[in-house]
Amino acid sequence: MTKKTYRKTLSANDAGETKSHQAGMLIPKADVEFRSFLGDLDPTIKNPRRTIHCLDEHGEEIELQFIYYNNKLHDETGTRNEFRLTCLTGYLRQSGAKSGDELELSKDEGQEFFKLRLIANSHSDEDTGETSNRIVLRGWRRIH
Incomplete structure (x- = not known):
């Protein structure tokens, strides 16, 4: 059985720290x-x-939405042409997600459910113990 795993380092916006609304x-x-x-x-x-x-x-069930906002292709005045993964706000808040943490999404071939987990990042330098505000932002990357 093949398993695929992807991770994304959360930005402040992803983690809800900016208090802005995003789709x-x-x-x-x-x-x-x-x-x-x-x-x-x-x-x-x-x-x-x-x-x-x-x-x-x-082991809690969560339903996410994978959406292609493509009104630019369908409406004369449409502006959006982007893919989004939505319905994560509640999970991220409940999990105490912070920018720099990683969100992991995986799935075993043939299984109905994806697995979702938050991987907390200590945000501190191993040598000095000082907290760093520098976060390297990336999109989703394949781990396994």
Whole structure:
């Protein structure tokens, strides 16, 4: 059985620290591998979505939404043409997520549920023990 695992380092915006409203985590259009991992969305439909059924590290069920906001392709005045993973705010707040922590999403081939977990980052230098505010931001990256 094949397992695929992806991680994303959370930005302050992802973790809700900026108090701004966003429509979920951006998934770059060029990241075809990760989008394929989440499942196909039909671009001929306006704003197609699919439900991603997850189990968190405590066995709780969480439903995420993988959405292709594509009104730019369907409406004369549309402006959006982006992929997002939404419905994470409650989980991230409950888990105490902070910028620099990592969100992990994995799935075993043939299984219905994805696995979702938060990996806390100590945010401190191992030698000095001082906290660092510098975070290297990246998109979703394949781990396994």
